[in-house]
Ligand code: SAM
C-alpha cells in the first residue's frame with residue numbers, strides 16, 4: 348500500500364519517495380571498467396523521446412516527486428539535453444533538477460545548462476592520476492574533466508565529485524602507496540575549492556560484481572587518522588544518502604555513499620527510470636514497471652508509478668548477490684543500462 352497525502356508519496360515502510368533518477372541514454376563516450384568495459388555492446392532499443400520522458404516526469408511530480416537527477420550512460424552525449432532540462436524546470440512542483448556526468452562534455456555545455464536552470468552537477472572522477480584514470484575509463488580525459496570541475500565551480504553551481512575506488516581488496520586499496528595517494532589526492536581537491544568529494548562504495552551490479560572496491564568505513568578511519576579535526580557535517584547537502592564530514596581549513600567537504608557498509612535503505616527516497624522507460628523501485632532487483640505501454644494515458648502512467656512504489660522492497664540484498672540465492676530477482680544489467 349502507498350499513501351499519497353497532499354503532495355507527499357509515502358511507501359509501505361513509511362519512506363517519503365520524492366527523488367527520481369532519469370536516464371536519457373544508454374550510450375557513453377567512456378568505458379569505465381566496472382560499468383561498461385571495452386567490448387560491451389549497447390543494449391538494443393531506442394530511448395524514450397524527450398516528450399515521452401517529460402510526460403512521465405509530469406506524472407511523477409503529480410505523485411510526489413520533487414527532485415530529478417538526469418543520468419545515463421553519459422547524458423551530455425544526447426542532443427538537446429540542456430533544452431530538455433529547461434523544460435523539466437518548468438514543471439510546477441519540481442524543486443531541483445541536477446545531472447550526473449563524466450564531465451568530458453561538460454565545459455562545452457555548461458553555459459546552456461546554467462541557462463536552463465540546472466541546480467547542481469555531479470562529476471564522476473575516480474582518480475587524479477592521469478594514467479590510472481585512463482586505465483579505468485579507457486580514455487585520456489583527466490584534463491577535460493578537471494577543466495569542467497573548475498569551470499563549474501567558477502560559475503557557483505553546486506559541484507560534487509563522485510569517486511568509486513577500485514582495487515583487489517580493501518586493505519590493499521587503501522594502504523598501498525599508490526592507492527593511498529589516490530584517495531588523498533581526491534580529498535585534497537576540497538581543500539581550496541568549495542565542492543563535495545564523495546566516495547561511492549562499489550556495488551555488485553553488472554560488472555561491479557568483479558570488483559571488491561574499498562569499504563567506506565575503513566576509508567573514514569584513514570581520513571580521521573590523516574587529518575586532525577574531521578567532524579560529521581550535519582548540514583543537509585542534497586537529497587541523497589551521502590554522509591558528509593568537514594576538515595578544518597577545507598573549503599569543501601568529504602562525503603561517503605555507503606550502500607554496502609552503511610546500508611541506507613531505511614531512508615531511501617528514490618526511484619529510477621531507465622532510458623527505455625522501465626521504472627525501477629530498487630537498484631538491486633530486476634523488478635519494476637514498464638511504463639512504455641502506458642504512455643498514451645497520464646492516469647495510466649500515474650498508476651504505473653504507484654505500482655512501482657508499492658513494489659519498493661524494505662532493503663537491497665547485495666550481500667546475497669554473490670551466493671546468487673535468488674538469481675531470478677537480482678538485477679543482472681550493467682550500471683550503464685540503469686543510470687547509477
Ligand atoms: N556517465 C555518468 C557518470 O559517470 O556520472 C552517469 C552514469 S554513471 C552509471 C553514474 C554513476 O554510477 C557514476 O558515478 C559511476 O561511477 C557509478 N557506478 C557505475 N557502476 C557502479 C557500481 N558498480 N557501483 C557503484 N557505483 C557505480
Ligand code: SF4
Pocket residue numbers: 375376377378379382383419420421449471682683
Ligand atoms: Fe560511462 Fe558513467 Fe559508466 Fe563511466 S560510469 S562508463 S562514464 S556511464
